[in-house]
Amino acid sequence: MQSSKQDKLIVFDTTLRDGEQSPGAAMTKEEKIRIARQLEKLGVDVIEAGFAAASPGDADAISAIAQIVKNSTVCSLARANERDVRAAGEAIKSAKSGRIHTFIATSPIHMEMKLRMTPDQVLENAVKAVKLALEYTDDVEFSAEDAVRSEMDFLVRIFDAVIQAGAKTINVPDTVGYSIPVLWGERIKQLIEHVPNSGKVIWSTHCHNDLGMAVANSLAAVMNGARQVECTINGLGERAGNASLEEIVMAVKTRRDIFSCDSRIDTTQIVPSSKLVSSITGYPVQPNKAIVGANAFAHESGIHQDGVLKHRETYEIMRAEDVGWNTNKLTLGKLSGRNAFRSRLQELGIVLDSEEAMNAAFARFKDLADKKREIYDEDLHALVSDEVMAEAHEYYKLVYLHVCSETGETPHATIAILENGIERRDEADGGGPVDAAFKALEKMAGSGAELLLYSVNNITTGTDAQGEVTVRLSKGGRIVNGLGADTDIVIASAKAYINALNKLHSKLERAHPQV
Ligand code: KIV
Ligand code: ZN
Numbered sequence: 001m002q003s004s005k006q007d008k009l010i011v012f013d014t015t016l017r018d019g020e021q022s023p024g025a026a027m028t029k030e031e032k033i034r035i036a037r038q039l040e041k042l043g044v045d046v047i048e049a050g051f052a053a054a055s056p057g058d059a060d061a062i063s064a065i066a067q068i069v070k071n072s073t074v075c076s077l078a079r080a081n082e083r084d085v086r087a088a089g090e091a092i093k094s095a096k097s098g099r100i101h102t103f104i105a106t107s108p109i110h111m112e113m114k115l116r117m118t119p120d121q122v123l124e125n126a127v128k129a130v131k132l133a134l135e136y137t138d139d140v141e142f143s144a145e146d147a148v149r150s151e152m153d154f155l156v157r158i159f160d161a162v163i164q165a166g167a168k169t170i171n172v173p174d175t176v177g178y179s180i181p182v183l184w185g186e187r188i189k190q191l192i193e194h195v196p197n198s199g200k201v202i203w204s205t206h207c208h209n210d211l212g213m214a215v216a217n218s219l220a221a222v223m224n225g226a227r228q229v230e231c232t233i234n235g236l237g238e239r240a241g242n243a244s245l246e247e248i249v250m251a252v253k254t255r256r257d258i259f260s261c262d263s264r265i266d267t268t269q270i271v272p273s274s275k276l277v278s279s280i281t282g283y284p285v286q287p288n289k290a291i292v293g294a295n296a297f298a299h300e301s302g303i304h305q306d307g308v309l310k311h312r313e314t315y316e317i318m319r320a321e322d323v324g325w326n327t328n329k330l331t332l333g334k335l336s337g338r339n340a341f342r343s344r345l346q347e348l349g350i351v352l353d354s355e356e357a358m359n360a361a362f363a364r365f366k367d368l369a370d371k372k373r374e375i376y377d378e379d380l381h382a383l384v385s386d387e388v389m390a391e392a393h394e395y396y397k398l399v400y401l402h403v404c405s406e407t408g409e410t411p412h413a414t415i416a417i418l419e420n421g422i423e424r425r426d427e428a429d430g431g432g433p434v435d436a437a438f439k440a441l442e443k444m445a446g447s448g449a450e451l452l453l454y455s456v457n458n459i460t461t462g463t464d465a466q467g468e469v470t471v472r473l474s475k476g477g478r479i480v481n482g483l484g485a486d487t488d489i490v491i492a493s494a495k496a497y498i499n500a501l502n503k504l505h506s507k508l509e510r511a512h513p514q515v
Contacts, residue, residue: 007261009252010202010228012046013039013245015277016065017077019236020050021512024472024481025281026503029061030388034381036065037349038276039233040072042269044245046099048230051077052091053084055510059091066095073139075099077513080129089136100133101171102126103143103513106150106158123158130165141169143206145514148174152190159195169202169228170195174217175514177210177240185220192225204228207243209235214243219251222259233277234285234292246270246291246323254318271324275378280385282470282481284457291323332380334369338362348377350384361387371487372464382459382466382485386495389483394502395420396445403433403490413437415494417444434493441494445501449473456489469496473504480504 016032016039019025027035032049039047047069052059066074074095076088080102092098104115104126111117117125126142133140142162144155159170172188179187188205192198205221205228207214218229235244249267252259274292278285287295297320299305307314320326332340341362345352352358364383369375400416413436414427426443430436438451453472458465467489471482482500486492 007227009222009259009261009263010045010204011043011245011249011263011265012048012075012204012228012230013044013232014048014206014230014242015039015232015236015245016061017048017050018230018238018242019232019277019281021238022236022241022281022283023238023479025236025283026480026508026510027061027280028388029057029064031280031385032061033064033068034350034384035233035277035280036069036074038269038273040069041266041349042273043264043266044072045264046073046075046228048075048077048101050091051511051513052087053078053511054513055508057508058510059087062088062091063094066092066098070096073097073099075101075141078102078129078133079513080104080125082128082132085129085132085136089133093136097139098137099139099141099169100137101141101143102129102133103145103171103173104129105145106154107146107148108151109149110146119154119157123161126158127161127165130162130167134166138166138168140167141171141204142167143171143173145173146175147172148176148178148184148187152187152194155191156194159191160197163195163197163201167201169204170198171204171206171228171230172221172226173206173230174208174214175206177208177214179207179217180211180213181216181220184217185224188221188226189224202228204230206230208237209240209242212240214241215247215251218243218248219259222248222252222261227261233273234283234289236277236281236283244290246274250291250318250323267322268324272377273324276381279378279381279459279468279483279485282455282472282483284455284470291318296320297325332365332369332375333373334366336369336375341365344377344380345384348380350380352384352387357387368466368487372466374460376460378459379466382468385483386485389495389499389502394498395505396498396501398491398494398498399423400425401437401491401494403437405433411436413440413490415440415444417441417498419444433490437490437494438497441497441501447473447475447501447504449475449500449504452479454493456492459485467492469493471496471500473497473500475504478504 049062049065050058078084078088088100203226205226207217231245232242235241249265397418402414405411411433416425428439468485469492480503482496484492484495
């Protein structure tokens with residue numbers, strides 16, 4: 001398909017839905033709202049805020065986002081059945097602009113082995129779901145799950161039927177990350193050529209990264225007529241993740257010469273979005289990740305440095321500041337008052353529930369400012385995350401921590417916690433102070449959980465930076481990520497472990513849309 005210069009590329013962000021399906025990345029309503037506000041600031045066209053039928057908590061978070069977000073369409077996923085579509089419709093009903101995204105699998109393997117349905121039954125369910133969704137909104141998207149392994153004739157038939165039923169966006173997913181760019185581009189082209197009335201809808205692509213080709217496949221789809229890309233911040237998502245928003249957006253922008261479309265993304269908000277998602281989900285960004293990795297714009301070798309200093313474009317195809325690097329503003333310090341603190345939180349889109357929460361956050365800020373001279377936006381996000389966790393009625397709370405670590409001595413930790421309001425104290429030796437602290441905590445909680453991951457990242461630079469710790473625990477098939485931040489990394493680690501224990505304890509179950 002030949003497109004005009006003015007074509008708009010619709011950016012559909014699914015960090016809060018497909019991204020949240022990553023092990024342990026489940027977010028609270030408050031965390032989802034913070035990310036949604038940032039996505040709105042970033043300028044994404046559609047925010048897939050969740051899967052309403054998964055749990056009452058998911059439905060609640062979607063409707064809260066639908067009420068708050070005004071400049072992006074808010075969408076809920078729904079399987080092609082009445083219960084899901086109605087749950088999605090209710091969740092988005094207060095949105096200024098709301099979408100229902102309904103889907104059903106169309107590949108022989110999924111229809112036979114998972115759905116146990118005939119192709120005719122699948123088609124009938126798809127059409128019914130689209131018609132029902134139209135009772136709630138005229139913005140209905142249909143996806144053919146596992147389109148990559150679906151038969152072309154069946155895809156043409158089902159897309160024709162859902163377009164006739166009123167779907168406005170047709171999404172073609174590579175659910176298992178199986179395709180390669182030349183084939184994926186060809187598939188999109190063929191569909192646009194063969195589906196009747198294809199010009200009346202927006203063609204969309206949704207690619208997973210199992211073979212490391214999610215972004216390349218999405219771009220091939222765009223070159224062949226897709227005008228919506230489904231993606232996530234940092235490429236977050238199950239297994240190898242989804243196509244990464246920042247890479248698609250910057251590829252299209254940087255290579256305007258080959259893409260005849262552009263998005264309305266404010267690219268200077270890319271790095272702040274990446275940092276926020278990473279800090280809330282506990283999924284760190286690898287240093288050499290394109291666009292948002294810490295080294296993405298660092299020129300290590302002497303030859304490169306020399307070239308960049310003489311003329312930047314010798315080695316740089318994008319400017320760091322255009323994607324939001326170097327904009328981490330020094331916001332506040334020891335002498336900043338309550339009003340400055342409050343207004344910076346407002347600018348960051350952080351809304352605290354009550355005056356008490358604001359007072360507590362301000363007290364923490366003062367405490368942090370005593371330990372750390374310069375406070376950046378990232379520190380404020382971490383501080384608020386910590387505050388929200390501490391305020392929540394959590395089963396375990398940290399009261400006191402003392403660690404001894406000395407050359408030639410066995411590290412030892414003494415910890416006091418509140419367990420359901422009752423104070424308990426215990427101690428343990430360990431291979432290091434963090435190990436000792438975790439052992440003491442485990443002695444009290446007796447969770448029996450397996451530690452899958454322990455990682456520490458500095459939130460900003462310098463030895464006085466806050467350390468942000470992620471602890472991933474697994475128990476009985478459930479995986480949770482615990483997060484903690486503090487200028488003392490042993491305290492940050494204990495907070496992260498306790499946060500993970502609380503998540504395991506909460507036992508919140510939610511349905512997975514594709515299982
Ligand atoms: O990967 C996939 O197929 C999906 C659909 C629900 C769109 O996430
Ligand atoms: Zn997906």
